[in-house]
Amino acid sequence: MRARLPLYGLMAEFDSAADLLDAAQRAYEEGYRRMDAYTPFPVHGLPEALGFHRTRLPLLVLLGGIAGCIGGYSLQYWVAAIDYPLNVGGRPLNSWPAFIPVTFELTVLVAALAAVLGMLALNRLPMPYHPVFNVPEFELASRNRFFLCIEAVDPKFDRGETKHFLESLKPRGVFEVEP
Amino acid sequence: MDGPETNERTSEQAGGGGADTVRERQGGPGDSDALVLAPGHTYASVTDKISSIVLTGKTPRGWLLGFGLSFALVMLLLYAISYLLIAGVGIWGVNIPVAWGFAIINFVWWIGIGHAGTLISAILLLLHQDWRTSINRFAEAMTLFAVACAGIFPLIHLGRPWFFYWLFPYPSTMGVWPQFRSPLVWDVFAVSTYASVSFMFWYVGLIPDLATLRDRTRHRLARIVYGILAMGWRGSAMHWKRYEMAYWLLAGLATPLVISVHTVVSFDFAIGILPGWHSTIFPPYFVAGAIYSGFAMVMTLAIPIRIFYGLEDFITMRHLQAMAKVLLATGLIVGYGYLMEGFMAWYSGNHFESYMMANRLFGPYAPLFWALLLCNVLVPQALWSQRIRANVPALFVIAIVVNIGMWLERFVIVVTSLHRDFLPSAWALYFPTAWDWATFVGTIGLFLALLFLFIRVLPVISIFEMRELVSEMDSRDGA
Numbered sequence: 001m002r003a004r005l006p007l008y009g010l011m012a013e014f015d016s017a018a019d020l021l022d023a024a025q026r027a028y029e030e031g032y033r034r035m036d037a038y039t040p041f042p043v044h045g046l047p048e049a050l051g052f053h054r055t056r057l058p059l060l061v062l063l064g065g066i067a068g069c070i071g072g073y074s075l076q077y078w079v080a081a082i083d084y085p086l087n088v089g090g091r092p093l094n095s096w097p098a099f100i101p102v103t104f105e106l107t108v109l110v111a112a113l114a115a116v117l118g119m120l121a122l123n124r125l126p127m128p129y130h131p132v133f134n135v136p137e138f139e140l141a142s143r144n145r146f147f148l149c150i151e152a153v154d155p156k157f158d159r160g161e162t163k164h165f166l167e168s169l170k171p172r173g174v175f176e177v178e179p
Numbered sequence: 180m181d182g183p184e185t186n187e188r189t190s191e192q193a194g195g196g197g198a199d200t201v202r203e204r205q206g207g208p209g210d211s212d213a214l215v216l217a218p219g220h221t222y223a224s225v226t227d228k229i230s231s232i233v234l235t236g237k238t239p240r241g242w243l244l245g246f247g248l249s250f251a252l253v254m255l256l257l258y259a260i261s262y263l264l265i266a267g268v269g270i271w272g273v274n275i276p277v278a279w280g281f282a283i284i285n286f287v288w289w290i291g292i293g294h295a296g297t298l299i300s301a302i303l304l305l306l307h308q309d310w311r312t313s314i315n316r317f318a319e320a321m322t323l324f325a326v327a328c329a330g331i332f333p334l335i336h337l338g339r340p341w342f343f344y345w346l347f348p349y350p351s352t353m354g355v356w357p358q359f360r361s362p363l364v365w366d367v368f369a370v371s372t373y374a375s376v377s378f379m380f381w382y383v384g385l386i387p388d389l390a391t392l393r394d395r396t397r398h399r400l401a402r403i404v405y406g407i408l409a410m411g412w413r414g415s416a417m418h419w420k421r422y423e424m425a426y427w428l429l430a431g432l433a434t435p436l437v438i439s440v441h442t443v444v445s446f447d448f449a450i451g452i453l454p455g456w457h458s459t460i461f462p463p464y465f466v467a468g469a470i471y472s473g474f475a476m477v478m479t480l481a482i483p484i485r486i487f488y489g490l491e492d493f494i495t496m497r498h499l500q501a502m503a504k505v506l507l508a509t510g511l512i513v514g515y516g517y518l519m520e521g522f523m524a525w526y527s528g529n530h531f532e533s534y535m536m537a538n539r540l541f542g543p544y545a546p547l548f549w550a551l552l553l554c555n556v557l558v559p560q561a562l563w564s565q566r567i568r569a570n571v572p573a574l575f576v577i578a579i580v581v582n583i584g585m586w587l588e589r590f591v592i593v594v595t596s597l598h599r600d601f602l603p604s605a606w607a608l609y610f611p612t613a614w615d616w617a618t619f620v621g622t623i624g625l626f627l628a629l630l631f632l633f634i635r636v637l638p639v640i641s642i643f644e645m646r647e648l649v650s651e652m653d654s655r656d657g658a
Contacts, residue, residue, distance in 0.1 A: 017650060024416075040222060041387075041647040042419040052417045057424045061432075075348060079356040088360070098360040101443055105368040108436045112376045112429055116383055119425035123418045126410035133413070139394040141414050142387070144222035144646075 008131035008179040009035075009151040010162050011138070012171035017043045020146035023169040024049040027150060030165060034154035038132065038147040057118050064114025065107050072106030073099055134178040149177060215310045216648055217492035225493070225645040229638050230395050232488055238635065241487060246631040252624020259617040263335055270614045277597045277609035282336035284589040285619050287444055288472065289329035289626075290370065291465075291585065294437050295473020296322025297377060300384070301433040304426075310501050312648050313493040316641045317484065317633070318477050319381040324629040325476070326374045328622040333366070335618070362446040369443040376436055380429050383422075386412050387643040441469045448592065454535040455596035458523065464516035471509035471555075472585035478502050478578035480630065482571060484639065493640055500568045506581065507562040513588075514556040531601060539595050543608060548591050554584025 014020045017039065024037055028051055037046055047053075080086070081093040120126070132138055132149060141147050148171075150162055166174045216225075263270060273280040296318040303311035334340050346367045348357050357364045389409035396402050412418070445465035448456040478499065485494040524536035539548045558580045561567045568574070599606045633639070 037416040038414045041643045046416040047420040055421045061428050076359040084356045101365040102368045105372040108432050109372040112432050115425045115428045116379045119421050142391040142394045143226045
């Protein structure tokens with residue numbers, strides 16, 4: 001039954017990061033766009049070879065930091081000057097130098113939360129199921145093997161031709177990825 | 180790692196001056212034989228070696244013994260805290276004028292220990308120090324557990340600890356808010372932010388390694404648990420890009436954070452008007468002291484772990500020597516802090532300040548002050564010697580001596596200033612009780628018990644960063 005379902009994609013297994021990087025560049029030149037590479041550690045230049053250049057994450061972190069900063073100061077201002085004003089020796093209610101430490105801590109806290117949650121959200125994690133794990137060899141992607149997967153949704157994808165192309169890259173093996 | 184970048188990093192190494200210990204890299208005299216990773220390792224070998232410590236079905240007998248002993252101390256801690264909740268803080272030695280006894284001493288000591296973890300994982304990452312890779316994971320774990328121990332003390336010091344949540348700004352029916360002008364409220368924000376960010380940094384670092392454990396384990400339950408914790412990480416190139424970005428941003432955020440935390444802790448003292456506390460040198464002096472004690476604790480833990488688990492290939496002599504140099508440098512800053520305290524006490528011409536110093540030197544707690552100078556200033560000078568830095572047992576002993584010295588420093592700061600402040604009619608002596616000691620020893624047990632659990636169930640060295648290091652070393656050799 002399962003074999004009749006359309007494939008998720010085709011996956012090639014490589015021995016080294018350099019081979020994979022080379023293969024990714026070749027696939028991009030060939031016109032493939034909907035593909036991803038899987039590596040046991042971050043390989044520099046690989047996302048760019050796959051056509052992925054920028055991430056919005058730094059912007060999210062900046063926005064988080066600004067929100068934490070403004071929110072933190074406003075909280076203290078509202079508490080100390082509006083909702084619960086306490087006259088301490090005639091000093092100003094908006095005693096801003098004393099509010100800096102908490103403002104700083106909340107800036108860092110919200111920015112860090114934005115970095116972690118933003119990274120997970122943009123990566124669509126947690127993801128309980130993903131087709132690439134259907135390939136038994138894929139468990140080595142977290143040890144010492146490097147994988148390139150061209151997805152079936154790519155307009156240029158053709159079961160026979162893509163397989164032929166991947167085999168021309170001299171991988172250890174080419175596998176069909178069940179959806 | 181591609182060619183040009185590697186070259187850039189090599190020239191950076193050559194440019195780093197020998198005076199700056201943190202930046203000193205491979206190529207220092209006598210250290211050239213010590214590499215950050217023993218040669219001959221591959222992606223597979225580092226992965227298998229580090230994950231095998233966790234994935235073995237057999238728990239080592241030494242682990243059971245160590246965990247059992249520290250767990251017994253956790254029970255002592257729970258006993259001491261339970262009795263405290265029943266009887267109140269009167270069971271401790273604190274009273275007026277010394278109302279800040281062991282609780283604050285231990286709080287500052289523990290939180291300082293935590294700082295080395297953040298320093299190693301964040302600041303050394305930003306400075307491209309590749310020797311951080313094999314020690315950052317357990318240094319971060321150490322941070323978390325030290326902060327957990329630190330957090331206990333101010334809470335149980337509150338008198339009515341069950342109202343601890345009054346410290347947070349929430350719209351209560353009492354209509355009262357925390358006083359944001361108080362350093363004690365700053366402390367709540369600083370320490371809770373620090374604990375949260377340290378946890379996130381540690382967990383984000385763990386995600387790819389949890390995926391490795393999920394893929395490598397043959398145990399069904401372990402696979403489910405690691406699988407849930409790894410959140411479906413599959414090592415996608417685009418994920419790695421965002422992941423690295425998040426990791427670097429977190430490091431950039433954690434760096435000023437760690438400095439701010441001990442600065443705020445020092446404000447607890449410096450904003451008070453007591454002689455010996457009311458001083459502008461406190462923030463930098465506390466931060467240096469925190470790094471000093473933290474590195475001492477990392478060394479105290481790293482030396483037994485590397486021997487017991489046979490990790491000499493990963494935690495090499497180069498790591499120990501680099502840590503010894505950081506220890507020496509920060510120890511000198513701390514020594515300068517002591518010198519300046521003495522100088523300012525004399526130079527200010529302030530009667531109370533100069534009496535505080537005389538009281539430290541010759542008063543009832545003088546033996547502790549001299550012991551502190553011995554432990555923190557005199558003994559670490561041995562690290563100038565190349566032979567001592569290459570001697571593992573000597574490093575272990577020095578690290579423990581520094582740990583003790585930094586605890587004594589906090590004792591001297593807290594107690595000598597409080598017990599004789601201005602009016603002699605208000606003076607008194609402070610003596611800790613058995614309950615003080617039980618709580619302190621109990622937190623050491625809690626710290627060690629958590630570390631033992633961590634070593635058993637999570638990879639003690641960052642596996643994916645070790646694979647990255649293998650790849651960098653390969654391309655460096657090839658270049």
